[in-house]
Amino acid sequence: MLPLHATTVLVVLHKGSVVIGSDGQATLGNTIAKHNVKKVRKLFKGSVLAGFAGSTADAFTILERFEEKLQGYRGNIKRAAIELAKDWRTDRMLKRLEAMLLVANQEDLLMISGNGDVLEPDYPVAAIGSGSVYAQSAARALVQHAPHLTAMEIVRESLTIAADICIYTNHNFVFEELNETEKQL
Numbered sequence: 285m286l287p288l289h290a291t292t293v294l295v296v297l298h299k300g301s302v303v304i305g306s307d308g309q310a311t312l313g314n315t316i317a318k319h320n321v322k323k324v325r326k327l328f329k330g331s332v333l334a335g336f337a338g339s340t341a342d343a344f345t346i347l348e349r350f351e352e353k354l355q356g357y358r359g360n361i362k363r364a365a366i367e368l369a370k371d372w373r374t375d376r377m378l379k380r381l382e383a384m385l386l387v388a389n390q391e392d393l394l395m396i397s398g399n400g401d402v403l404e405p406d407y408p409v410a411a412i413g414s415g416s417v418y419a420q421s422a423a424r425a426l427v428q429h430a431p432h433l434t435a436m437e438i439v440r441e442s443l444t445i446a447a448d449i450c451i452y453t454n455h456n457f458v459f460e461e462l463n464e465t466e467k468q469l
Contacts, residue, residue, distance in 0.1 A: 291414065292450060292452075293335035293337050293412050294419040298408060299431075303439045305335075305440065306335050307454045324458055325460065331389055334351075337412040346372065350365070350396070353368050361394060368396060370400065381398055384398075388462075395410050407427070414452040418449045418453075436459065
């Protein structure tokens with residue numbers, strides 16, 4: 285049995301908003317196994333966005349561990365990400381897990397991998413998964429050349445472009461958003 289995998293997850297910080305979106309496709313080998321998987325979540329009382337790519341069971345395990353770390357570090361996503369990456373790389377069971385996470389709040393955007401990487405992108409755009417290069421390229425171009433668009437519009441259009449190109453990405457999108465008004469609540 286081949287693991288479920290392949291997806292596109294994109295996050296954009298733009299004009300006071302943070303939007304994460306993903307497609308809904310899960311594949312089993314070269315077959316579409318499910319069309320509407322929810323790969324993005326709000327965590328820590330709705331103040332942190334997270335999305336995952338990789339083996340679904342592995343990704344859920346890592347996502348749960350990240351949420352525990354967030355609770356332990358009172359929502360500090362950088363500290364939670366670093367501690368998760370340390371555990372992920374050194375724990376015998378965790379280091380076998382094949383997944384990646386994107387996490388963001390109003391200030392920070394991080395990509396976390398099982399190799400111990402916690403990467404903070406140079407641009408306010410990041411993507412993971414099989415269609416990530418298409419979505420990230422489109423989002424960077426839109427942020428730079430169409431700054432009048434909202435973060436939601438940028439993520440939606442970028443995922444549409446990725447889904448038109450990547451066979452492992454479908455058009456069943458799911459989005460989560462944080463904006464400055466939510467930050468003040």
